[in-house]
């Protein structure tokens with residue numbers, strides 16, 4: 001006979017879990033009591049949001065299921081943002097929450113919240129566990145659902161009495177969980193090769209768009225082989241960055257709201273759009289009713305609920321991209337493709353004529369160029385939300401398919417610091433750089449203590465413009481410079497703050513005398529920052545009113561992009 | 567008040583009645599700010615079936631079916647049937663869809679929706 005808590009740990013081990021992120025409390029004390037004999041490493045963060053973002057970073061950098069643990073009530077509610085983030089960005093997570101004991105459920109007991117009800121729309125699946133005996137089956141099903149098809153978050157809520165109760169169970173469960181969503185099986189016979197071929201043959205201006213699905217399916221190399229044959233202009237979504245190397249002549253960088261001019265023109269003017277594992281959300285399409293008006297759309301995607309978001313697509317292909325991309329390639333193997341050279345030339349000229357940044361943002365853009373030039377092959381950048389995120393994405397030079405990690409769909413400020421902790425623990429050999437704004441870093445700054453506690457050599461770069469910069473930019477451009485409540489000029493001294501956490505910090509500013517706007521010793525400073533074996537913090541004093549361009553105003557068509565400050 | 571551009575539909579879904587499945591099915595409707603004038607759920611052999619009537623625009627019609635189709639424990643989605651008239655005038659609709667439900671009730675294994683009008687809402691069918 002084992003206790004429910006011992007059963008939970010044994011089930012996690014059976015699922016291959018080696019690390020969990022959590023924060024204790026009354027309803028999960030039995031779990032923590034049994035931790036020492038579990039063989040699993042527990043990372044104590046300083047906030048439950050830190051724990052779940054760290055679990056998210058762990059999962060995003062490896063593809064493995066991340067596990068976060070919290071107590072009932074406030075512990076569970078603190079997980080909610082991280083769950084929503086994981087749902088949007090297809091991150092496999094299993095969240096374990098404690099619940100008040102069974103006899104108290106429904107009585108508004110101390111620290112009781114209906115976390116099951118609260119997370120119904122945010123999870124792929126969730127369950128309030130009702131007996132100690134069912135724990136192995138529930139955990140197995142939870143992991144199965146979290147990782148299968150389009151990955152996502154699962155929440156399992158354990159009343160504390162069931163964690164203390166005993167049962168005689170078999171672990172691992174031998175039968176496969178009977179249910180789960182009906183994910184398509186990408187049967188070869190179903191692949192619509194003739195329709196695809198005729199769309200390609202009748203196209204004069206094809207464009208490809210690459211999204212996260214390619215990386216999640218591990219299909220980036222298959223896609224590169226396909227695109228090397230097609231040689232069509234190709235853009236990437238924020239989460240698609242890294243799937244196609246920057247050096248490829250057909251690659252145009254980021255698309256969408258802050259995408260490159262060439263990429264957005266290629267999308268907008270295409271007569272055939274080949275979409276690989278991207279949802280076509282509004283940050284990519286701008287006004288969906290004006291998106292790629294002349295294009296027929298071929299959409300390869302695993303999650304059929306994401307189909308036809310913009311309009312009815314000509315050729316939706318539902319399936320795992322690891323299957324459908326090779327099927328695509330096979331379908332066109334013997335095809336004589338039309339001559340697309342005029343189209344490719346037009347877009348290539350746009351790309352080469354693009355300004356290398358302008359205005360007050362230049363020093364920030366050059367800082368990213370210098371940073372990326374120094375990063376080793378195995379580097380992973382974990383980026384927060386705001387202007388710095390868009391600059392980081394615009395200048396990103398792919399190092400690896402899982403090398404650029406950010407909260408894209410939810411856009412949750414405060415993700416990067418704890419996210420980087422999860423990444424570094426999952427990938428101890430990798431150089432992990434956390435890039436954050438001065439606003440976002442203060443949303444989970446307490447996690448500097450976690451970095452210190454576990455001796456993680458994470459490099460934290462803060463772009464300090466003393467504003468909630470991205471919001472300020474919108475206020476400047478669309479609200480007559482009414483900077484209501486976005487001024488952060490009373491920020492703390494981040495270097496002193498880092499010192500209080502036992503982390504070395506330093507500061508660099510701009511140097512208007514230099515062509516790139518950065519002090520001459522910037523490369524040396526960055527090199528020392530990156531090469532030291534310790535955690536480091538570097539504050540870049542960013543010009544206060546620097547803006548991100550190009551920009552598609554919210555609700556406008558991508559053809560209406562503003563190229564630079566006027 | 568029914569919005570312009572919307573039409574009244576009846577949907578029937580078969581699902582395994584486990585914690586929260588019905589709530590997930592209904593949440594996919596309510597997250598869009600749609601009213602639910604009619605919901606009826608009942609056991610049907612090994613599974614449960616729920617009948618939902620709701621006024622949707624053409625875009626929402628597809629969205630609902632696609633989201634339901636990836637909801638764990640939803641095993642079958644009947645063809646949505648447009649209904650003319652009041653919320654109560656659903657006799658014809660109900661008898662058509664219930665053949666599928668009867669098959670499920672007899673214990674026949676659930677299967678993917680047939681390649682018919684429904685398929686356009688899903689995959690592999692060029693619509694132009």
Ligand SMILES: Cc1ncc(C[n+]2csc(CCOP(=O)(O)OP(=O)(O)O)c2C)c(N)n1
Nearest residue numbers: 386387388411413437438439440468469470
């Ligand atoms: C949790 C959360 N709250 C609010 C927002 C809205 N928001 C988006 S960007 C932004 C400003 C971020 O400021 P900062 O971290 O300083 O980065 P910057 O834009 O200046 O680079 C805000 C407030 C958000 N994305 N997430």
